[in-house]
Amino acid sequence: MTKFRSDFLRTMHERGFVHQLSDESGLDDLLAKESVTAYIGFDPTAPSLHAGGLIQIMMLHWLQATGHQPVSLMGGGTGMVGDPSFKEEARKLMTVETIEDNIASIKRVFANYLDYSSGPKGGALMINNAEWLRELNYLEFLRDVGRHFSVNRMLSFDSVKTRLEREQSLSFLEFNYMILQAYDFVELSKRYDVRLQMGGSDQWGNIVNGIDLGHRMGTKQLYALTSPLLTTSSGAKMGKSVNGAVWLNADMLGPYEFWQYWRNTEDADVARFLKLYTTLPMDEIARLSALAGSEINEVKKILATEITAMLHGRAAAEAAAETARKTFEEGGVAADLPSVEVPAGELEAGIGVLAAFAEKAGLVASNGEARRQVKSGGLKVNDATVTDDKAVLTPRDLTPEGVIKLSFGKKKHVLLKPV
RNA sequence: GGGGGAGUGUCCCGAGCGGCAAAGGGGGCGGACUGUAAAUCCGCUGGCUAUGCCUUCGUAGGUUCGAGUCCUACCUCCCCCA
Numbered sequence: 001m002t003k004f005r006s007d008f009l010r011t012m013h014e015r016g017f018v019h020q021l022s023d024e025s026g027l028d029d030l031l032a033k034e035s036v037t038a039y040i041g042f043d044p045t046a047p048s049l050h051a052g053g054l055i056q057i058m059m060l061h062w063l064q065a066t067g068h069q070p071v072s073l074m075g076g077g078t079g080m081v082g083d084p085s086f087k088e089e090a091r092k093l094m095t096v097e098t099i100e101d102n103i104a105s106i107k108r109v110f111a112n113y114l115d116y117s118s119g120p121k122g123g124a125l126m127i128n129n130a131e132w133l134r135e136l137n138y139l140e141f142l143r144d145v146g147r148h149f150s151v152n153r154m155l156s157f158d159s160v161k162t163r164l165e166r167e168q169s170l171s172f173l174e175f176n177y178m179i180l181q182a183y184d185f186v187e188l189s190k191r192y193d194v195r196l197q198m199g200g201s202d203q204w205g206n207i208v209n210g211i212d213l214g215h216r217m218g219t220k221q222l223y224a225l226t227s228p229l230l231t232t233s234s235g236a237k238m239g240k241s242v243n244g245a246v247w248l249n250a251d252m253l254g255p256y257e258f259w260q261y262w263r264n265t266e267d268a269d270v271a272r273f274l275k276l277y278t279t280l281p282m283d284e285i286a287r288l289s290a291l292a293g294s295e296i297n298e299v300k301k302i303l304a305t306e307i308t309a310m311l312h313g314r315a316a317a318e319a320a321a322e323t324a325r326k327t328f329e330e331g332g333v334a335a336d337l338p339s340v341e342v343p344a345g346e347l348e349a350g351i352g353v354l355a356a357f358a359e360k361a362g363l364v365a366s367n368g369e370a371r372r373q374v375k376s377g378g379l380k381v382n383d384a385t386v387t388d389d390k391a392v393l394t395p396r397d398l399t400p401e402g403v404i405k406l407s408f409g410k411k412k413h414v415l416l417k418p419v
Numbered sequence: 420g421g422g423g424g425a426g427u428g429u430c431c432c433g434a435g436c437g438g439c440a441a442a443g444g445g446g447g448c449g450g451a452c453u454g455u456a457a458a459u460c461c462g463c464u465g466g467c468u469a470u471g472c473c474u475u476c477g478u479a480g481g482u483u484c485g486a487g488u489c490c491u492a493c494c495u496c497c498c499c500c501a
Binding site for chain 1: 448449450453454455456457461462463464465466467
């Protein structure tokens with residue numbers, strides 16, 4: 001059973017992408033025999049996907065690399081409803097404009113992982129389910145699709161249990177989400193011959209619903225594959241950087257900060273992440289994973305650079321690595337640390353340290369927070385710990401490079417550049 | 420429809436005789452130790468033009484020198500009865 005015949009499932013399995021799989025042998029046979037089209041849905045809840053979505057994108061990447069056709073489905077229709085799975089409360093409804101803007105923005109990263117112009121079956125596809133969902137006729141939909149769903153059964157899914165058990169209201173609108181997602185699967189199988197839907201483990205119920213619906217509506221046999229829910233070894237949810245979420249879009253999180261996120265991976269996660277997030281060959285990963293102690297730091301750099309290179313390009317990844325090297329290993333000032341411009345005149349007049357950290361650099365949330373950090377020794381100007389919260393920054397604090405380096409903790413640095 | 424209970428620091432949970440910027444956790448952030456790791460230990464965890472001022476305990480009023488705490492109405496949720 002661990003011996004898969006298809007390249008795709010073998011790869012998924014050995015690299016740790018598989019959590020649950022419907023009809024293993026059936027799917028394996030199909031993938032070994034022909035080029036299969038498979039999809040993953042992405043909700044347009046934000047203008048960018050974050051690190052958590054990367055694993056999904058990597059699955060699509062491997063799918064294409066092993067001779068199949070990936071489909072990235074944008075939830076332009078389902079986004080109007082909102083997935084209640086495993087959520088404790090309803091999300092705010094998004095306007096159509098927000099949804100469309102988010103989709104336009106999210107789309108940009110996919111081209112780095114998938115080839116839309118060539119490949120098996122003519123390349124990857126980007127599809128928006130608004131295409132069929134927004135024009136649905138309610139009564140027809142109820143009669144054609146709704147009759148196949150048992151409310152009794154829908155209520156039994158784990159994904160809605162928390163809501164029901166806590167007796168928190170689950171609106172009818174949200175309750176329909178799983179029906180729409182199931183319908184998507186069927187529609188995709190009809191329109192694009194999609195046979196497989198992948199997703200995070202929280203999507204299992206939704207996906208299986210689609211398979212069932214397919215049976216009843218006469219599609220070919222459909223399949224499900226889910227990936228494990230990602231947490232770090234110490235149990236934290238993935239995807240938070242020093243300044244918030246680990247966004248994939250460069251305009252929301254720069255390559256340097258993205259690189260830093262992966263550089264700070266816990267030891268215990270390194271091997272797992274190499275398999276999931278890089279395309280390094282397995283024997284190379286095995287070699288790297290054998291390193292321990294402080295040698296593992298070199299492996300973390302490789303990890304960070306590889307992941308960043310896929311997303312932002314090799315050059316940006318290496319620049320990020322170099323910036324980090326200068327900053328952390330030489331303790332110097334690297335010119336392309338994140339920087340903030342400040343009018344030269346203001347600097348002439350003097351800028352209070354607290355304001356510099358809070359208002360200018362945005363390293364801390366407020367002046368009060370800055371003051372507290374001064375007390376616990378967390379703020380540094382040009383690598384010298386700030387001891388006086390009334391200190392004032394002036395042009396005399398400029399380094400030979402013509403900037404002032406502000407540091408919050410050991411890892412967060414911002415350059416103040418007079419203009 | 421009737422009866423009972425609950426909503427607390429905009430991250431979460433949660434204590435709170437009428438004097439409260441409000442106990443305690445968790446989480447988060449900083450420091451020490453290390454290897455830009457984990458674990459551990461220590462500190463911090465409303466805002467400000469700051470020995471003071473402002474805003475916070477579901478919403479709106481009221482009693483009081485003073486209300487998270489008492490009263491009234493409303494909203495939302497939970498339990499029991501019908």
